Amino acid sequence: MKILQLLENAPYSETQRAWLGGFFSGMRSQLKQNAGAANATVAQTIHILYGSQTGNAESVANDAATAAKAHGLKPVVTSMDAIDSDALAAMDTLLIVTSTYGEGEMPDNAQMLWEAVSAESMPQLPNMKFSVLALGDTGYDLFCKAGIDWDNRLAELGATRIYDRVDCDVAFEAPAESWISSVIPQLDGRDAINRVSTMVVDTETAVPKSQYSRKNPFPAKLLVNRLLTAADSSKETRHYEISIAGSELSYEAGDALSIVPTNCPDLVAAIINAIGCTGDEIEPVNGESMSLSDALRTQFEIKLPSKELVQEIATRSGNQELNGLLSTGDKEALSNYLWGRDTLDLLLQNPLCEFAAAEFIALLKPLQHRAYSISSSGKMHADTVHLTVASVRYDSFDRQHKGVCSTFLADLVDAETEVRCFFTPNKVFRVPEDNSLPMIMVGPGTGVAPFRAFLQERLHRKATGKNWLFFGDRNAATDFIYRDELEAMQADGVLTRLDLAFSRDQAEKIYVQDKMREHGAELFAWLEQGGYFFVCGDAYHMAKDVDKALLDVIAEHGKLSEQQAIDYVNQLKKHKRYVRDVY
Numbered sequence: 001m002k003i004l005q006l007l008e009n010a011p012y013s014e015t016q017r018a019w020l021g022g023f024f025s026g027m028r029s030q031l032k033q034n035a036g037a038a039n040a041t042v043a044q045t046i047h048i049l050y051g052s053q054t055g056n057a058e059s060v061a062n063d064a065a066t067a068a069k070a071h072g073l074k075p076v077v078t079s080m081d082a083i084d085s086d087a088l089a090a091m092d093t094l095l096i097v098t099s100t101y102g103e104g105e106m107p108d109n110a111q112m113l114w115e116a117v118s119a120e121s122m123p124q125l126p127n128m129k130f131s132v133l134a135l136g137d138t139g140y141d142l143f144c145k146a147g148i149d150w151d152n153r154l155a156e157l158g159a160t161r162i163y164d165r166v167d168c169d170v171a172f173e174a175p176a177e178s179w180i181s182s183v184i185p186q187l188d189g190r191d192a193i194n195r196v197s198t199m200v201v202d203t204e205t206a207v208p209k210s211q212y213s214r215k216n217p218f219p220a221k222l223l224v225n226r227l228l229t230a231a232d233s234s235k236e237t238r239h240y241e242i243s244i245a246g247s248e249l250s251y252e253a254g255d256a257l258s259i260v261p262t263n264c265p266d267l268v269a270a271i272i273n274a275i276g277c278t279g280d281e282i283e284p285v286n287g288e289s290m291s292l293s294d295a296l297r298t299q300f301e302i303k304l305p306s307k308e309l310v311q312e313i314a315t316r317s318g319n320q321e322l323n324g325l326l327s328t329g330d331k332e333a334l335s336n337y338l339w340g341r342d343t344l345d346l347l348l349q350n351p352l353c354e355f356a357a358a359e360f361i362a363l364l365k366p367l368q369h370r371a372y373s374i375s376s377s378g379k380m381h382a383d384t385v386h387l388t389v390a391s392v393r394y395d396s397f398d399r400q401h402k403g404v405c406s407t408f409l410a411d412l413v414d415a416e417t418e419v420r421c422f423f424t425p426n427k428v429f430r431v432p433e434d435n436s437l438p439m440i441m442v443g444p445g446t447g448v449a450p451f452r453a454f455l456q457e458r459l460h461r462k463a464t465g466k467n468w469l470f471f472g473d474r475n476a477a478t479d480f481i482y483r484d485e486l487e488a489m490q491a492d493g494v495l496t497r498l499d500l501a502f503s504r505d506q507a508e509k510i511y512v513q514d515k516m517r518e519h520g521a522e523l524f525a526w527l528e529q530g531g532y533f534f535v536c537g538d539a540y541h542m543a544k545d546v547d548k549a550l551l552d553v554i555a556e557h558g559k560l561s562e563q564q565a566i567d568y569v570n571q572l573k574k575h576k577r578y579v580r581d582v583y
């Protein structure tokens with residue numbers, strides 16, 4: 001009814017008001033009737049399943065549900081790890097929204113369901129109607145692979161594709177909205193009047209959200225920027241404290257904070273010079289006119305070149321090596337060629353590549369936020385968010401290269417700078433609700449971040465459960481970050497066990513998984529006591545090796561076969577007792 005009230009209160013003339021009076025009263029009684037009719041009608045259920053690591057797919061799934069409700073449908077949004085293949089087989093109408101992780105892999109919460117659905121024993125699904133929205137990043141070789149796999153598999157099982165799969169790049173919002181607005185009306189079996197009544201009811205019951213979100217990041221201030229690693233370390237890891245005071249935002253231990261960076265002005269200037277522009281060229285960008293210089297600083301990814309830019313540079317320059325790599329389609333060889341080369345390197349190495357400002361901008365991807373696992377507990381630090389960030393700096397092709405966001409925080413932000421940020425909740429990466437259960441945390445390098453938050457949370461809750469941290473980094477003398485805090489927590493008894501693996505302090509590398517194996521009997525005992533197993537940090541090497549070590553420990557100390565150990569781990573995953581925050 002709110003829409004009607006708003007219309008009624010608008011500044012109409014008396015004549016308009018007289019005519020509208022009749023219209024409003026008719027509409028009101030029509031809506032009442034429709035509300036009754038809608039209650040009498042059984043809304044069609046549609047299932048929306050999401051596979052999501054950091055919440056993007058989950059938020060699109062929720063948007064799809066909102067749209068479905070407005071069309072009189074009954075949406076049921078479910079995480080892929082909350083159902084099994086039998087439940088999936090029973091669904092008539094299924095929308096899948098999934099991201100891709102690792103190297104073309106399913107996100108963690110989708111893995112088990114995917115394994116079950118891809119098994120030969122999976123029954124045919126002739127009665128199912130489906131559509132898939134795939135989220136990904138064209139920067140990865142296997143773009144949207146998880147969504148593609150779901151789409152192919154459901155079709156293979158005889159389900160009917162009601163709308164073609166849409167593959168979204170990092171700027172997923174617009175294509176996702178378009179997919180939702182195309183697919184949902186196809187499922188709407190009701191007439192237009194009933195739709196109106198449902199929309200009015202939704203307006204009245206909508207819960208107001210904070211004004212700050214991914215779409216409207218909070219302009220925060222950086223309060224603390226402290227070097228954690230020693231000055232003579234081979235790494236640079238920093239502790240940041242960001243004020244969220246006045247934002248009305250809150251967070252939980254286990255969430256991430258996403259930061260919207262700006263590019264380094266020196267890199268912007270060097271690129272403008274390399275393409276033969278001045279930087280003052282005015283171009284339309286996202287509905288605004290702005291100088292090329294501002295656009296490159298604030299709107300576009302200018303460090304990692306897009307595939308389109310690489311192709312265009314190859315074509316314009318005639319660079320034989322690059323053209324050769326592009327034409328063979330050998331992704332690995334191309335990725336080896338591009339490793340360590342950023343946009344500026346490509347421009348400098350192909351000096352004939354001059355671009356008009358508009359041409360160049362058209363070849364760039366939008367500048368993306370970067371996520372950081374929060375290293376504080378919101379219960380202990382309601383107004384600040386702590387981050388633990390490794391600054392990406394490396395030399396190649398006779399230049400120092402800097403990661404966009406990690407060095408934006410390290411070098412470019414002062415007390416006046418706005419740090420635009422939003423929370424990326426991770427609902428499964430949480431301290432157990434039961435304060436008496438043990439927690440095992442594996443977090444080498446910056447992977448320790450959420451575990452600092454978890455330990456603060458346990459301290460705040462006065463939790464009695466045991467806590468075990470496996471931490472490691474290159475050298476104890478220079479890279480034992482948060483040493484004082486961790487040792488103090490150990491002395492206080494909050495941190496029951498701390499096992500350390502400093503990889504470069506001896507000839508043979510020692511990693512966290514070696515420590516897990518060394519203490520396998522006790523680790524298994526903690527799991528048997530209902531323990532939770534958390535992993536955070538590098539996805540590509542560490543998390544895979546830790547996964548293998550966990551299986552080995554369970555098999556050896558549980559005296560289980562390989563398959564039984566896999567089943568044991570799957571049970572842990574199913575009950576959210578083995579969860580990861582890996583990147």
Ligand SMILES: Cc1cc2nc3c(=O)[nH]c(=O)nc-3n(C[C@H](O)[C@H](O)[C@H](O)COP(=O)(O)OP(=O)(O)OC[C@H]3O[C@@H](n4cnc5c(N)ncnc54)[C@H](O)[C@@H]3O)c2cc1C
Pocket residue numbers: 054256303304339340341370371372373374388389390391392393394396402403404405406407446447449581582583
């Ligand atoms: C959920 C999540 C949580 C995260 N939590 C944390 C955290 O707590 N702490 C943290 O530090 N990071 C964290 N990250 C990673 C973080 O989001 C950024 O990816 C990281 O800071 C690098 O971003 P950047 O903008 O500085 O670098 P970018 O500008 O994105 O550059 C990184 C790229 O530079 C290139 N590169 C890097 N090193 C080299 C090298 N030696 N040689 C050649 N090329 C190289 C690679 O192409 C690499 O992809 C997290 C990521 C996710 C998804």
Ligand SMILES: NC(=O)c1ccc[n+]([C@@H]2O[C@H](COP(=O)([O-])OP(=O)(O)OC[C@H]3O[C@@H](n4cnc5c(N)ncnc54)[C@H](OP(=O)(O)O)[C@@H]3O)[C@@H](O)[C@H]2O)c1
Pocket residue numbers: 390391392393394444445446447472473474501502503504509511512513537538539541542543545546583
């Ligand atoms: N290039 C950069 O400058 C840079 C900077 C920051 C972050 N990053 C990236 O960001 C991510 C996180 O970085 P980080 O600082 O948290 O950690 P990290 O630097 O990748 O490593 C932390 C510790 O993990 C060890 N490690 C390496 N491979 C491992 C494996 N297979 N299993 C277990 N441990 C392993 C490292 O040992 P060794 O290194 O001795 O092998 C080091 O002791 C990584 O993906 C990293 O590549 C890169």
Ligand SMILES: Cc1cc2nc3c(=O)[nH]c(=O)nc-3n(C[C@H](O)[C@H](O)[C@H](O)COP(=O)(O)O)c2cc1C
Pocket residue numbers: 051052053054055056057058098099100101102103104105107135136137138140141142143144145170172539582583
């Ligand atoms: C560590 C990591 C690995 C990724 N691997 C891929 C990939 O192989 N293919 C792809 O298309 N996208 C990949 N992506 C991009 C994600 O799919 C994309 O950011 C997506 O929007 C994340 O959605 P989510 O928050 O729902 O998980 C990767 C992202 C990260 C952080």
